[in-house]
Amino acid sequence: MLRLEDVHTYYGNIHAIKGLSLRVDQGEIVTLIGSNGAGKSTTLMTISGIIRPRTGKIFFQEEEITGALTDRIVKLGITQVPEGRMIFPRLTVYENLLMGAYLRKDRKGIKMDEEHAFELFPILKERRKQAGGTLSGGEQQMLAIARALMARPRLLLLDEPSLGLAPIVVENIFEVISQINSGGTTILLVEQNAQMALQVAHKGYVLETGRIIMQGPSRELMENPKIQSAYLGID
Amino acid sequence: MFEQQLINGLTLGMIYALIAVGYTMVYGVIQLINFAHGEIFMLSAFLAVTFITVFGLPIYVVIFMTMGCCALIGVMLDIFAYRPLRQSPRLAALITAIGMSIFLQNLAMIIWGSRPRPFVQEALPAFLRTPALSFGEATVSWLQLTIFGTASLLMIILFLIINKTRVGTAMRALSQNRTGAALMGINVNRVISFTFALGSSMGAVAGIMVAIYYNTLYPTMGYVAGVKAFAAAVLGGIGSVPGAMIGGIILGIAEALGAGYISSLYRDGIAYAVMIAVIIFRPSGILGKSTVEKV
Ligand SMILES: Nc1ncnc2c1ncn2[C@@H]1O[C@H](COP(=O)(O)OP(=O)(O)OP(=O)(O)O)[C@@H](O)[C@H]1O
Ligand SMILES: [Mg+2]
Secondary structure, X not given: OEEEEEEEEEEOOEXXXXXXXXXXOOOOEEEEEOOOOOOHHHHHHHHOOOOOOOEEEEEEOOXXXXXXOHHHHHHHOEEEEOOOOXXXXXXXXXXXXXXXXXXXXXXXXXXXXXXXXXXXXXXXXXXXXXXXXXXXXXXXXXXXXHHHHOOOOOEEEEEOOOXXXXXXXXXXXXXXXXXXXXXXXXXXXXXXXHHHXXXXXXXXXXXXXXXXXXXXEHHHHHHOHHHHHHOOOOO | OHHHHHHHHHHHHHHHHHHHHHHHHHHHHHOOOOOOHHHHHHHHHHHHHHHHHHHOOOHHHHHHHHHHHHHHHHHHHHHHHHHHHOOOOHHHHHHHHHHHHHHHHHHHHHXXXXXXXXXXXXXXXXXXXXXXXXXXXEEEEHHHHHHHHHHHHHHHHHHHHHHHOHHHHHHHHHHHOHHHHHHOOOOHHHHHXXXXXXXXXXXXXXXXXXXXXXXXXXXXXHHHHHHHHHHHHHHHOOOOHHHHHHHHHHHHHHHHHHHHHOOHXXXXXXXXXXXXXXXXXXXXXXXXXXXXXXX
């Protein structure tokens, strides 16, 4: 469904992604794990067209999207829930959701997805008239996910959805991620919380300073001693 | 006399508010003080006079045409002057804005000459200069009433566009988190263009109003009005549209009262004094965002 071939991304002179190739198949949850500064967010921003790769190719459903504008990428079916959530703090919860559906014209479908988002996150329904910035961290993360779902993505990119949240909220978020996936949405999940990510994902990639150093089915990665010591805190 | 100054100030304030919203909206979406906004206001006055004298069009048609032209000029200004600098340090765009302001002023001087000229009064209905209402000694002319009514109507329309439409919501979203907005599929450049178009067309109406109200137009008229409207935007809290409206009205009234009670020589100084006072005592302005945002 999504394929990156030897992608290199730079910030000025900083070579952040150094020849990354990965693939995500329809229906999967694929996780990209790695420590601080490994290049996880840069990878997602490159896929979303916020940053252009210097070389390499990106394909989505066999169509090349390398260097395409973000609105086209969203229209094709890739939506991102960015790191730090990036919700609109002075728009209401409801307006935030509407912005997620910005490129859609089907009013009925939007209405339905609104209901669906409120079912997934009932707290958002209670807060629908409140400004996004007044929500708690966990609620903001829910809003960010709900907002992205309003675009009805085929592929959802999630950047560290567990960042800075209490363990119980993290559980809840990961449950929702599984649920979204069972609904038919393919997911590329970026995480530092490798434990949780590998548990929910089918397949994983390990990123280190801009390069994939390991990949495979989640179960294999979890049993790999190197991963266990470096990412799972097991000696 | 107090009532009369209040009426004059309110009229003036509505005009400042119309210009100020242009500064504040553009600042909201690209954090740029568009110094050339005052020149769009000036060009509007000249274009209107040209449309009337050269094409002999009626004033109400001319207003719409001028709004359209100024919207286009505003959009072009952004596309050619500011857009290439979007990733550059802010100072670069700011200096470009000052440069564009000077450029447009000089362009107007080349085309229309630098001497002030009167507005084509023949194009206006004669009743505009007659009193519409009077309170004791104070009178409100039809012109003042028209300015007040038109400006109010435009502000309401603007308010509805910003708060109730999809593109208006996108404008607000963009000003709160540009990357977040882009990630939702909002075409950021298109929304920025829309913002310039909206602000410039409001400024265009103000330009025509001022030219009629003072019965004069000249290539540097955008500078003084621009500084005052900018002061109004700062007073209301730069980036806040309701703030710009309130700031404009307060500034207009302060200026009229100051001119009436102290000396008309201080008329222009009041805007500067207000701006300096705001910067010292409340940099975020009256309605500026000082809200705590959770990260
Ligand atoms: N805007 C930027 N300008 C310059 N360098 C950047 C920028 N953003 C990221 N980098 C650099 O690129 C590299 C990869 O950063 P990235 O944010 O993709 O890492 P990450 O894996 O998402 O890290 P984290 O887990 O902390 O979110 C880092 O070395 C970082 O310093
Ligand atoms: Mg990151």
